[in-house]
Amino acid sequence: xxxxxxxxxxxxxxxxxxxxxxxxxxxxxxxxxxxxxxxxxxxxxxxxxxxxxxxxxxxxxxxxxxxxxxxxxxxxxxxxxxxxxxxxxxxxxxxxxxxxxxxxxxxxxxxxxxxxxxxxxxxxxxxxxxxxxxx
Numbered sequence: 001x002x003x004x005x006x007x008x009x010x011x012x013x014x015x016x017x018x019x020x021x022x023x024x025x026x027x028x029x030x031x032x033x034x035x036x037x038x039x040x041x042x043x044x045x046x047x048x049x050x051x052x053x054x055x056x057x058x059x060x061x062x063x064x065x066x067x068x069x070x071x072x073x074x075x076x077x078x079x080x081x082x083x084x085x086x087x088x089x090x091x092x093x094x095x096x097x098x099x100x101x102x103x104x105x106x107x108x109x110x111x112x113x114x115x116x117x118x119x120x121x122x123x124x125x126x127x128x129x130x131x132x133x134x135x
Contacts, residue, residue: 007034010098012043082106087113
């Protein structure tokens with residue numbers, strides 16, 4: 001069985017950390033292809049070193065530091081590129097572990113792209129539950 005490629009939006013929060021523990025327990029089932037964090041760059045660095053994703057999204061002020069440290073890693077802007085990240089062809093599962101209404105656009109993008117979405121964000125469902133369910 002081929003592992004499912006997973007993106008975790010908000011990988012440095014408690015839900016993201018716990019999701020990575022599950023991935024670690026079942027390496028034959030899941031492969032991390034993308035991780036995102038708004039500003040916890042130190043923890044994100046450690047996660048990149050441990051899980052070797054192809055994509056990372058972080059706040060634009062920290063992109064340069066990540067580019068110099070991780071050659072070959074595709075680094076995106078967490079405020080602008082999440083919709084692109086979740087819609088990538090190679091992504092199978094998107095865990096929405098980020099908080100607030102900022103999760104709405106990537107949530108919709110993942111659903112429209114036919115991804116399996118694991119939401120841990122109530123705000124997106126409260127704001128646009130009808131739209132998400134229609135998609």
